[in-house]
Amino acid sequence: TQLLEQSPQFLSIQEGENLTVYCNSSSVFSSLQWYRQEPGEGPVLLVTVVTGGEVKKLKRLTFQFGDARKDSSLHITAAQPGDTGLYLCAGAEYGNKLVFGAGTILRVKS
Amino acid sequence: EAGVVQSPRYKIIEKKQPVAFWCNPISGHNTLYWYRQNLGQGPELLIRYENEEAVDDSQLPKDRFSAERLKGVDSTLKIQPAELGDSAVYLCASSLLVSFADNEQFFGPGTRLTVL
Numbered sequence: 001t002q003l004l005e006q007s008p009q010f011l012s013i014q015e016g017e018n019l020t021v022y023c024n025s026s027s028v029f030s031s032l033q034w035y036r037q038e039p040g041e042g043p044v045l046l047v048t049v050v051t052g053g054e055v056k057k058l059k060r061l062t063f064q065f066g067d068a069r070k071d072s073s074l075h076i077t078a079a080q081p082g083d084t085g086l087y088l089c090a091g092a093e094y095g096n097k098l099v100f101g102a103g104t105i106l107r108v109k110s
Numbered sequence: 111e112a113g114v115v116q117s118p119r120y121k122i123i124e125k126k127q128p129v130a131f132w133c134n135p136i137s138g139h140n141t142l143y144w145y146r147q148n149l150g151q152g153p154e155l156l157i158r159y160e161n162e163e164a165v166d167d168s169q170l171p172k173d174r175f176s177a178e179r180l181k182g183v184d185s186t187l188k189i190q191p192a193e194l195g196d197s198a199v200y201l202c203a204s205s206l207l208v209s210f211a212d213n214e215q216f217f218g219p220g221t222r223l224t225v226l
Contacts, residue, residue: 004152033214042114042201042217043153088152097166098215100152 003027004091004101012107016078021104023089024071029099030092032065032072037086037103046074079108112136114218116202122224128190131221135183135204142179143215144187145201153201159185160207189223197225 007022023032031050035043047056049065049072056063060083062075072089084107090098115134123129135142141160145153156175158166161182170177174193179185189196199222203215 041219042203044217045214048214090152092213097155097158100154102151 004089004099006087006089006101006104008104009102010105010107012109013079015080015108015110017108019076019079019106021074021076021087021089021106022071023073023101025091026070027091028069030069032069032092033090033098034063034072034074035088035090037088043086043088076106079106081108081110084108114202114204114216116200116218116221118221119219120222120224122226123192124226125194126191128188129192129223130186130188131200131202131223133185133187133202133218135185135202136216139204139206139216140182141205141207141213142185143203143205144177144185145203147199147201147220149198156187192223192225194225197223199223 005024011019013019031048033048034046036046037043047063049063052067052069054065060077064073076083086103086105088100088103090100092098117132121129143158144156146156147153155169157164157170157177159179162179175189177187199220201217201220203217205213205215207213
């Protein structure tokens with residue numbers, strides 16, 4: 001099983017600041033997904049990136065897939081308290097298996 | 111449309127006791143997953159079903175864990191006997207498998223298990 005490392009593990013910022021979360025692996029994935037999970041709930045899919053170098057934007061969130069399809073980043077512009085949560089990246093292995101990183105806990109203070 | 115339903119939401123048991131979790135996936139989803147999420151970690155796959163068939167159970171501790179998906183719809187995950195290290199959130203997810211590169215999994219809220 002391939003491993004995904006996320007950094008930082010924990011991030012506490014003020015409302016309005018920008019931040020970037022990283023997801024890295026030594027292995028290639030067929031695609032990579034980002035999920036957001038709130039306490040007491042299951043993860044909810046934010047985006048799937050498939051092509052190396054792909055950039056997707058979802059309002060204030062920008063997702064990028066590395067050229068070699070081994071890493072990804074999530075950038076949030078002007079963070080808001082509603083962005084607080086656990087952000088998980090998950091790489092798709094062949095055979096439809098998702099491998100999750102340990103996650104980044106984001107806290108946005110107002 | 112209803113999402114993935116799991117019950118119970120919380121369960122507290124003593125070690126060596128049995129426990130079972132139930133999952134009702136989104137209607138029409140042919141693929142069902144059980145994950146375990148330890149505190150501070152991402153979900154780890156325990157078993158994946160395509161319809162009634164368990165196609166990946168390589169991470170399921172078969173000495174104490176069992177699962178079934180009768181008629182390819184609802185599923186149950188059982189632990190017998192439970193150990194202290196089994197304390198975790200057990201998540202169920204379902205998907206309508208279209209392609210490996212574009213497969214959105216929909217998660218239920220999970221069952222938080224505490225083994226005392």
